[in-house]
Amino acid sequence: MRKWVFAFLLVILLSYGVSHYVTKDADDSKVEIDDASEPPQDGQMISVSKEQVYQGDLLLVNTDYALHPEGIRSDIVSLSKRQDLVKGYGLLDQSVQLSESVVKSFSKMVEGAKEDGVEHFLINSGYRDADKQDQLYRDMGHDYALPAYHSEHNLGVSLDIGSTEAKMDEAEEGKWLKKHSAEYGFILRYPKGKEEITGIQYEPWHFRYVGVAHSAIMQEQDLTLEQYLDKLKQTKAISITIDGQKYTVTYYPIVGDSATVNVPQGKRYDISGNNYDGVIVTVYE
Ligand SMILES: [Zn+2]
Incomplete structure (x- = not known):
């Protein structure tokens, strides 16, 4: 009997492989x-x-690794001047800039969220040039901002997403993104419990395109x-x-x-x- 159980388990193990994962999310994407x-x-x-x-x-850009100028996206656009790209979400102010291709992926994500009834998105911050980052670092200090060339915002591929309804860790927008952003090429860059690795406190609003x-x-x-x-x-x-x-x-x-x-x-x-x-x-x- 024991031999039979062992053989059965072995067959199961072999047929799945140890480093093989199959998951299905709520939308049945495999x-x-x-x-x-x-x-x-x-x-x-x-x-x-x-x-x-x-x-x-x-590109890994953090306290240890500065970006090189060639890493900055060449397709940075000012969103308030590109209303054709701003559909289904708001902008905090006129100054928001981002890589055009990243905006397009973000728009697809916003459309996907809308299908699930989640639709109160806001972009609070996108691309920042070195001067702007330097100013932020001096204003906020090293606990809350990174020096120029060490922030992903200097690349043009990261954005701070908000909800018009609530704080991101409580808002439906934040919860939806945490679960679905990976389907659109984005990651929650500074998750809870990974502070030691990222060197940055939990930021439920900061998403990065990869x-x-x-x-x-x-x-x-x-x-x-x-x-x-x-x-x-x-x-x-x-x-x-x-x-x-x-x-x-x-x-x-x-x-x-x-x-x-x-x-x-x-x-x-x-x-x-x-x-x-x-x-x-x-x-x-
Ligand atoms: Zn950010």
Whole structure:
């Protein structure tokens, strides 16, 4: 009898794999992660220069790592002058700026929330240039703000989202985003309980765009950007399938002045630096 139970458990274990997760959220979108995946073998090796380390969706910018000027988004727009982009949410004031492509992803997210009856969103802050960040740092002090070039707001991919109804940790908007923002490529960047890792107090309003494959892995595995980038360095590759679309994510270190990375032929891929020692290639399989 015991042998039978053991064999049964073994079969179950083998058929699922230890590092294999399948989850379904309320909307029935299916996410499957394999974090013992192999990097793509087909394709061609190309050389990536060191400058690429400082550009892309996955740049780590915090107290330890300053952004490099080439990391700042080139598509920053002033939202009050682009009313075509501002639909279904408000702006705190006329000064809000953000990367246009990030605004488009944010708008899709707002539309998704509206379908669930959550619709009182406000953007309180987006892109800040170095002077503005410097002023904020001097006004607020180091407990509440980061020095110039050390804040994600200087990249143009982060935004402080508010609700017109309540504080974000109590508002429906905050609760909805916490659960669903990863489906749209955003992460809650400074979560509760991760203060030691991020170095920043819990901020229920601060969201950062990283891209859909990465946000989903971080959400499913409860990782901050710091932890995710660390994990990629220790893993051959991670693959994730979201609603039938598979992505394979591989880290490559920069050795000397360049890295050699494998990119597929005839498939879409993105390359992003981590802002310190390597690049991450995301292949759309
Ligand atoms: Zn913020």
